[in-house]
Amino acid sequence: MFDFDSLAHAIVRQTVLCVGDLMLDEFVYGEVSRISPEAPAPVIAAQRSETNIGGAGNVARNIASLGGRCIFVGMIGEDEVGVKLAVTLAQQPGIESALVHDPARPTTRKVRFVSEHFSTHMLRADWELAQPASAEIEQKLIDAVLPLIPRADIVLLSDYAKGVLTARVIRNVIDTAKRLGKRVIVDPKSANFAIYRGATLLTPNRKEFAEATRSRADSDANIAEAARDAMYLADCEAMLVTQSEHGMTLVTRTGDMVHVPALPVKVRDVSGAGDTVAAALALALAAGADWESALRTANAAAAVAVSKTGTATVTLAELRRKILPxxxxxxxxxxxxxxxxxxxxxxxxxxxxxxxxxxxxxxxxxxxxxxxxxxxxxxxxxxxxxxxxxxxxxxxxxxxxxxxxxxxxxxxxxxxxxxxxxxxxxxxxxxxxxxxxxxxxxxxxxxxxxxxxxxxxxxxxxxxxxxxxxxxxxxxxxxxxxxxxxxxx
Incomplete structure (x- = not known):
């Protein structure tokens, strides 16, 4: 039974340990009215720009904005972007960060050029080194994460395949969390779900799920069938497949399946919607919600997030208005x-x-x-x-x-x-x-x-x-x- 008010009161007492790939998200907004005379490319007349903590950092921001507390572990390079992220994270209420520095790589940065009038993404430019962390940095990440697990109510791995969540880091975190009785949610990027073996819940989107399971994933029945094999491979309790405008489908090891349709909303920007889903799920489950209640909470949070521009965060008040619209x-x-x-x-x-x-x-x-x-x-x-x-x-x-x-x-x-x-x-x-x-x-x-x-x-x-x-x-x-x-x- 879904009692949102009781859940909201419980959420603010939860601490989530979030480990994943940190990045800087920049959005340049402007208008496109002509084609460049130098090349067949649109010219955007930039009017304003916004920068936000992105990637797994956006998961941390959403945990904090929803009223929970987040302990965040990520990686930055020794550059200006890394300094900016470290300073900004330190200023965020509700977030405690432990950042590992890797001088051999740039801090991941993504710049999106967006048509202001149509809210359409025109181009994205990425600065990154998308390869696993070196053995030395990998050990530093493990040493940073493991002592923090006892302080968390739940652990969340946000994998963007930028190098933080190597197979060894994932194994150490999941095994330690299980030993301490902590549930682990994984927002996966690898198509090999076996590397997340032992996690409580995996939350792939439909494309990721289809690639990992080699299935069409075009109906609830197909998803349920493919999820059973995937859960056996990953030894997880449940699999949540997010399907954008088609809602979300949750399948458990016991054979239960819950589908919730996407809430009606004018979509402005889907950037970071998955981060919001992961954050809401982690807090709801940590607060004692059952699978269906956690799913409905995450679904409403996603609807709020995609109605905003940029890498957005969601508050409990906004979530309440969406659930009780x-x-x-x-x-x-x-x-x-x-x-x-x-x-x-x-x-x-x-x-x-x-x-x-x-x-x-x-x-x-x-x-x-x-x-x-x-x-x-x-x-x-x-x-x-x-x-x-x-x-x-x-x-x-x-x-x-x-x-x-x-x-x-x-x-x-x-x-x-x-x-x-x-x-x-x-x-x-x-x-x-x-x-x-x-x-x-x-x-x-x-x-x-x-x-x-x-x-x-x-x-x-x-x-x-x-x-x-x-x-x-x-x-x-x-x-x-x-x-x-x-x-x-």
Whole structure:
């Protein structure tokens, strides 16, 4: 069950040890309006430039921006770019860095020329030496990393194939982490997944996964089949394949598969999106999230990152708004008649979103209600709340109820971030509404048994699930009304 608020509180207590290839990302933005007279090449009229910590350093930045603490180990050359990166990293709140210097190589630097108007990458220039570190530097990296592992809650290897993560460095880190009971996430670059043997989770993109497994990787079924062999080879617990606009697919050694569609967003720049996914996954898993919750967190983080330009970072507040996206809507925009419901459902189903449903009178909203609604929203992508009409409440609760009329109750519910849509129904039960919605998940308080939940047969017959949320003791609308009428506090 996905409780984002609890997860967010836990994330800020986590420390991630990130090891990988550090680089400087530079973006030159401008406009292209002519072709060079000297050669058939576009001329970009540069207007501004930005520099950011890139590569595995961007993973570290995202860990820190999401509220976690990052211990970062990487490599730089003895040059101006290396000095700039070292100084900038030292100034980053939430990041502690241990950088190994290699005088035999330049610090990796990537300069991207981007059309400001179209957000289109025109050209990229790289300064780098993409070969494994020498035996001497390799040992320095190992000596820097191993003493830091006991301080971490989870270890993350960010491989850009620029020389830091040699086979020997990878082996030493994974073996030591496993011995200390630390989970290891790897964002791999090598097509030989066997060198990451013993890691907890590998997160290749679809192209990397297809090359490593020699599979098409063009469907969930193909990915699941190829992942089983790959996980055996890598001796890992799970494989996550990121597929850009097609979402993410997670396959576990136990045979479970979870796919989440990409959230709808205007893509501005995909630079560093994988870094954001790795950072969010590491923090969520370290904070105790299950596979699906960690996956949904990472998916939302990616959606935020690609909506920004450059090598972007994501904050917990931005992540919260993406996971609970309708908080910005006015309450009246989130109250719908049953006749208008089909348009919302059609749009959500087109996006392959998981729709949840819960219902109640919600006469006086109290913390018990909020807990159920938050838990319900955490189990789906969009949450519909069925609200008993005034006449319906009166039949169920007796004269004198409801205390607030249906419009007031609907507006209070609609103001909650967890709620995407409120639909008022006239009947004693929401069975007709459930038949119309056909939710993927039906949520009620734990004071019900599954068989008592109205509509459970409909939901389960359509492949959905019934989720019972433990109720918060001491809160009841009926008791609150009685206490108010008796003049008690």
């Amino acid at each position: 309708t908080a910005s809507l006015a309450a009246e925009q989130k109250i719908a008649a049953a006749s208008d419901l089909e348009a919302h459902l059609a749009e959500w189903r087109k996006q392959d979103l998981r729709v949840g449903f819960t219902n109640g009178c919600f006469d006086i909203l109290h913390p018990g209600h909020v807990k159920v609604l938050t838990a319900a929203r955490g189990a789906c992508d969009r949450l519909i709340v069925g609200l008993n009409s005034d006449a319906s409440v009166r039949r169920l609760k007796g004269e004198g109820r409801p205390v607030q009329d249906e419009r007031a109750r609907a507006e209070v519910l609609a103001a909650l971030e967890a709620v995407d849509l409120v639909v008022i129904f006239e009947e004693d039960t929401p069975i007709r509404l459930i038949e119309q919605v056909r939710p993927s998940v039906l949520v009620k308080g734990g004071d019900y048994a599954r068989e008592q939940v109205v509509g459970h047969e409909i939901v389960e017959a359509n492949g959905g699930e019934v989720l019972l949320v433990d109720i918060l003791q001491g809160f009841s609308t009926t008791s609150l009304v009685q206490r108010a009428r008796e003049g008690r506090a």
